[in-house]
Amino acid sequence: MNILVFGQTGQVARALIAAGPDAGVQITALGRNAADLSDPDACAAAITQSNADAVINAAAWTAVDAAEENEAAARVINADAPGAMALACTAKGIPFIHISTDYVFDGTEGPAWQTDDATGPLGAYGRTKLAGEQAVVAAGGTHAILRTAWVFDATGKNFATTMLRLSQTRNALTVVGDQIGGPTPADAIADACITMAKAMTAGQDASGIYHFSGAPGVSWADFARAIFDVAKRDVTVTDITTADYPTPAKRPANSRLDCTSIEETFGIKRPDWRAALTKMLGQL
Numbered sequence: 001m002n003i004l005v006f007g008q009t010g011q012v013a014r015a016l017i018a019a020g021p022d023a024g025v026q027i028t029a030l031g032r033n034a035a036d037l038s039d040p041d042a043c044a045a046a047i048t049q050s051n052a053d054a055v056i057n058a059a060a061w062t063a064v065d066a067a068e069e070n071e072a073a074a075r076v077i078n079a080d081a082p083g084a085m086a087l088a089c090t091a092k093g094i095p096f097i098h099i100s101t102d103y104v105f106d107g108t109e110g111p112a113w114q115t116d117d118a119t120g121p122l123g124a125y126g127r128t129k130l131a132g133e134q135a136v137v138a139a140g141g142t143h144a145i146l147r148t149a150w151v152f153d154a155t156g157k158n159f160a161t162t163m164l165r166l167s168q169t170r171n172a173l174t175v176v177g178d179q180i181g182g183p184t185p186a187d188a189i190a191d192a193c194i195t196m197a198k199a200m201t202a203g204q205d206a207s208g209i210y211h212f213s214g215a216p217g218v219s220w221a222d223f224a225r226a227i228f229d230v231a232k233r234d235v236t237v238t239d240i241t242t243a244d245y246p247t248p249a250k251r252p253a254n255s256r257l258d259c260t261s262i263e264e265t266f267g268i269k270r271p272d273w274r275a276a277l278t279k280m281l282g283q284l
Contacts, residue, residue: 003194005057006035006058007029007031010062011151015187015190016193025198037061038077038081043081047085052092054197060129061125064103064123064125064251065249068125074125075131079132079135082136094142096141096144097197097200098132100129101148102148102149103123103125104126104129105121105252106120107251107254109253109254122251122252144196144200144209145208146193146210147212148213149255150223151186151189152277153280172237173224173238174237174238174245177219177240179219180253181217181254182213182214182216182257183213183223188214195266196210206265208261211259217256221239221240226274226277227277
């Protein structure tokens, strides 16, 4: 089975490349030099000219704050490009897996978000990602939109590696404690994408939106404490509120995602981020 992946250096793209051999699939990962998401037509052409059995879009504009000043550019990458990819996949009759985000919701405190809950992005990043979801659905082909949150791995630019870097020079940190989510290991997202691609290529009629994030739910502050505990770093973490740490883009207070449908449809269970964190720090 051949899977074409958009993205090459991001956390999930790297995890997909690493997972390919063990999963028995051939991964062809396209970086910006081969398929720049700011050129949707080029992305579509890459699919048309490929021998892919399925396509996974693991690339995006992920600079949340920068999107506030560059929404038009972010929209091309997060909405126009995925829409063009989905149309190309529809024309070829192959499945398209698109990674999205919890930022499509308004983050209102409450239970975990269901896949059919009303969306309401707080900022430009969320608006462009929601537009991307809508474009994928409108393409009319076989697709799976995978919303995830709080992605981390051992080498990427993420919360876990940032905390470890800061702990090298600081013994006390203030971390937001009123935002709750599920840290999600990048390799678990990659495995989920491949599982879905295999099932849909084999004919499973499962187009739709799915949620996938780590368990259990935790605040950023408690996640930081867990990181330092596993890494055996003596760092004191003090909780602060979101209001104490203003950013150009608003962050959702509630990033918890209900992952029932992905387990019921594909048998994919939520990963335990604590075990993944131990594994990650072992790699370091």
